[in-house]
Amino acid sequence: MLEQITATRYVTPLKEGGSLPGIVEADDLGTYVLKFRGAGQGLKVLVAEVLVGELARGLGLDVPRLAVVDLQAPIAKYEADEEVQDLLTASLGHNLGIDFLPGSFGYDGSRPPAADVAADILWLDALTANVDRTWSNPNLLVWHRRPWLIDHGAALYFHHGWPSRGADAERFAAQRFDASTHVLRDVASSPAAAHERLAPALTTELLDRVTALVPDEWLEPAPGLESSESLRTAYREHLQARVANPAAWLPEDAS
Ligand SMILES: Nc1ncnc2c1ncn2[C@@H]1O[C@H](COP(=O)(O)OP(=O)(O)OP(=O)(O)O)[C@@H](O)[C@H]1O
Numbered sequence: 001m002l003e004q005i006t007a008t009r010y011v012t013p014l015k016e017g018g019s020l021p022g023i024v025e026a027d028d029l030g031t032y033v034l035k036f037r038g039a040g041q042g043l044k045v046l047v048a049e050v051l052v053g054e055l056a057r058g059l060g061l062d063v064p065r066l067a068v069v070d071l072q073a074p075i076a077k078y079e080a081d082e083e084v085q086d087l088l089t090a091s092l093g094h095n096l097g098i099d100f101l102p103g104s105f106g107y108d109g110s111r112p113p114a115a116d117v118a119a120d121i122l123w124l125d126a127l128t129a130n131v132d133r134t135w136s137n138p139n140l141l142v143w144h145r146r147p148w149l150i151d152h153g154a155a156l157y158f159h160h161g162w163p164s165r166g167a168d169a170e171r172f173a174a175q176r177f178d179a180s181t182h183v184l185r186d187v188a189s190s191p192a193a194a195h196e197r198l199a200p201a202l203t204t205e206l207l208d209r210v211t212a213l214v215p216d217e218w219l220e221p222a223p224g225l226e227s228s229e230s231l232r233t234a235y236r237e238h239l240q241a242r243v244a245n246p247a248a249w250l251p252e253d254a255s
C-alpha cells in the first residue's frame with residue numbers, strides 16, 4: 001500500500017485551469033501536491049498516476065514520493081474560495097498526494113538529462129502511451145540537478161474505454177506512439193537500446209507490486225472487470241501485451 005496520511009491545511013491552488021491541483025500540508029509535516037478525486041477527470045487519472053509513477057520508480061527513474069492523502073470535512077468547510085471549496089467538498093476521503101519538491105523548476109532544456117536516462121523516460125512514455133511530455137507541457141521537474149517525472153494522469157488511456165469496450169490488451173499493444181513532439185526526443189539515446197535495458201525489468205513481480213499500490217476504492221468496476229483483483233490483472237496484462245510488441249510503438253533510433 002501507499003503511505004496513508006491526513007491533510008491538515010489547504011495552502012493554495014497550484015495554478016488555474018486543468019485539474020486544479022492544490023498544495024496541502026499533512027500530518028506527517030510534509031507538503032504535497034494534491035490531485036483531487038473530485039476533479040473532473042475522475043479516479044482513473046489517479047490510478048494512472050500511481051501505476052505509471054511507481055513503474056517509473058521501479059525502473060530506476062526519479063519520481064516524487066506518492067501517498068494517499070485523507071481529506072476531511074473541516075478543511076473544505078473553512079476554505080474561503082468558493083470554487084476551491086466545491087472541489088474540496090467533492091474530494092472528501094482519499095486523494096493522491098505527490099511530495100512537493102521545493103525549489104524545483106520546470107524542464108526547459110538547459111539541463112538535459114544523460115542520454116540513456118532520457119531514452120529510458122521516452123521508452124516509458126511510449127510504453128504507457130503517455131502523450132503528456134512535450135515541449136508545451138514537459139511534466140518534468142529539475143531538482144537537485146536531476147529530472148523528476150510528474151503528471152502521468154493522461155497515460156494508459158485505454159481504461160477510459162473500459163465501460164463500453166471492455167478490456168482489450170491486444171488493441172493497446174498495437175497502438176502507435178508519436179514521439180516526434182516528446183520533450184526528450186533530441187537528447188535521448190537509442191530507444192531500441194532502452195527497450196533492451198528495461199523490458200526485462202518489467203517483470204510480473206514489478207507489475208504486481210505496482211498494481212497492488214492502487215487503493216481498491218479507486219478501481220472502478222467495468223463490465224467483465226467487477227473486482228479490484230480483475231482490474232489489477234487487466235492493467236498488468238495490458239502492459240505485458242504491449243511490452244511484448246515493441247514493433248508497434250517503440251520510437252525509431254534517430255539517424
Ligand atoms: N511534486 C511537485 N513539486 C513541485 N511542483 C510540482 C509538483 N507537481 C507538480 N508541480 C507543479 O505544478 C504544475 C502542475 O502539476 P501537474 O502537471 O501534475 O498538474 P496537471 O493538473 O496535470 O497539469 P496539466 O494538465 O496542465 O499538465 C507542474 O507543472 C509543476 O509546475
Ligand SMILES: [Mg+2]
Pocket residue numbers: 137139151
Ligand atoms: Mg502537467
